[in-house]
Amino acid sequence: MPTSGTKRSAAAALAALTLVLTAACNSSGEGGKAPTTPSAARADVLAVKIDNVAAARPPTGLEKADIVYVEQVEAGLSRILAAYSSDVPSVIGPVRSARETDLELLRQFDDPTLAYSGAQSALQPSIEAAPLDALPPSKAPNAYFRGGDRAAPHNLYLRPEKIPHAPTGVNAAEDIGLSFAAPPPGGTPVSGRTVSYPSARFTFTWSADEDRWLVSMDGTPARTASGDRLGAATVVLQDVDVQDSRFRDRGGNTSPFSTTVGSGSAAVLRDGKSYDVAWERNTAESVTGFTTEDGEPMTFARGQIWIVLVPK
Numbered sequence: 578m579p580t581s582g583t584k585r586s587a588a589a590a591l592a593a594l595t596l597v598l599t600a601a602c603n604s605s606g607e608g609g610k611a612p613t614t615p616s617a618a619r620a621d622v623l624a625v626k627i628d629n630v631a632a633a634r635p636p637t638g639l640e641k642a643d644i645v646y647v648e649q650v651e652a653g654l655s656r657i658l659a660a661y662s663s664d665v666p667s668v669i670g671p672v673r674s675a676r677e678t679d680l681e682l683l684r685q686f687d688d689p690t691l692a693y694s695g696a697q698s699a700l701q702p703s704i705e706a707a708p709l710d711a712l713p714p715s716k717a718p719n720a721y722f723r724g725g726d727r728a729a730p731h732n733l734y735l736r737p738e739k740i741p742h743a744p745t746g747v748n749a750a751e752d753i754g755l756s757f758a759a760p761p762p763g764g765t766p767v768s769g770r771t772v773s774y775p776s777a778r779f780t781f782t783w784s785a786d787e788d789r790w791l792v793s794m795d796g797t798p799a800r801t802a803s804g805d806r807l808g809a810a811t812v813v814l815q816d817v818d819v820q821d822s823r824f825r826d827r828g829g830n831t832s833p834f835s836t837t838v839g840s841g842s843a844a845v846l847r848d849g850k851s852y853d854v855a856w857e858r859n860t861a862e863s864v865t866g867f868t869t870e871d872g873e874p875m876t877f878a879r880g881q882i883w884i885v886l887v888p889k
Contacts, residue, residue, distance in 0.1 A: 620752035638666035653775025670734035764850030810880025
């Protein structure tokens with residue numbers, strides 16, 4: 578069974594080899610196009626911590642993220658960490674504070690930028706030591722603004738062009754070794770799945786008409802700022818250990834830490850089916866691999882991926 582602790586360099590080499598093979602296969606011989614040279618472009622990831630409580634909805638720009646991570650935070654609530662690379666919207670938000678879980682997740686990417694509203698002082702040394710470009714408003718005041726459509730703290734937004742941060746056309750998911758391809762054999766047809774935290778709930782409902790999983794939060798259809806439904810081509814429900822960290826919020830609630838280094842089980846939802854898979858990440862510097870029951874790498878439907886960290 579292949580390990581999933583593949584280094585970013587190995588993922589990049591695999592991606593380059595795939596491009597070469599694809600180009601060769603697409604060559605039509607006489608009169609056809611010559612194979613193209615694989616691009617050396619890499620993802621340049623902008624990760625944004627996004628508020629998703631009822632008072633912060635609808636989000637702005639979330640639909641453009643390559644990967645949407647969902648994690649548990651204090652008081653049983655949830656927060657979103659969105660990773661952008663292939664496309665970057667003009668405005669993203671509302672932006673909220675960073676957590677320890679974010680730092681471990683972002684070790685999978687190569688020198689990402691983390692946009693966040695701030696963090697408790699005890700966590701700040703960990704953020705500064707992490708291999709990322711920390712970008713709170715204090716470091717880029719011109720890139721943030723307060724909107725007038727809702728009350729603080731749910732009205733802080735980021736303008737990525739002011740960082741500046743431009744789209745690369747390279748998907749952040751592919752950059753860490755996730756493969757967009759036809760589904761594996763098997764799978765169980767499902768109409769939807771729900772994940773519940775103590776004070777938050779996410780439901781993913783399959784829409785054959787839209788060919789994606791429509792997202793609901795706390796029983797309410799989740800929408801974009803323009804009124805369209807939020808949806809995912811693939812949803813990963815990743816079982817993780819959630820432990821109390823040494824950090825607390827202003828109300829004295831302990832901040833949970835979701836462990837994403839290690840191994841465990843997951844369910845991958847794509848094309849109206851659920852696939853039982855195993856996940857593995859050997860070290861913090863490794864990327865997370867997902868393998869089917871046959872020991873083959875799991876493939877993903879092209880489009881946005883939601884990865885929900887589900888407490889065991």
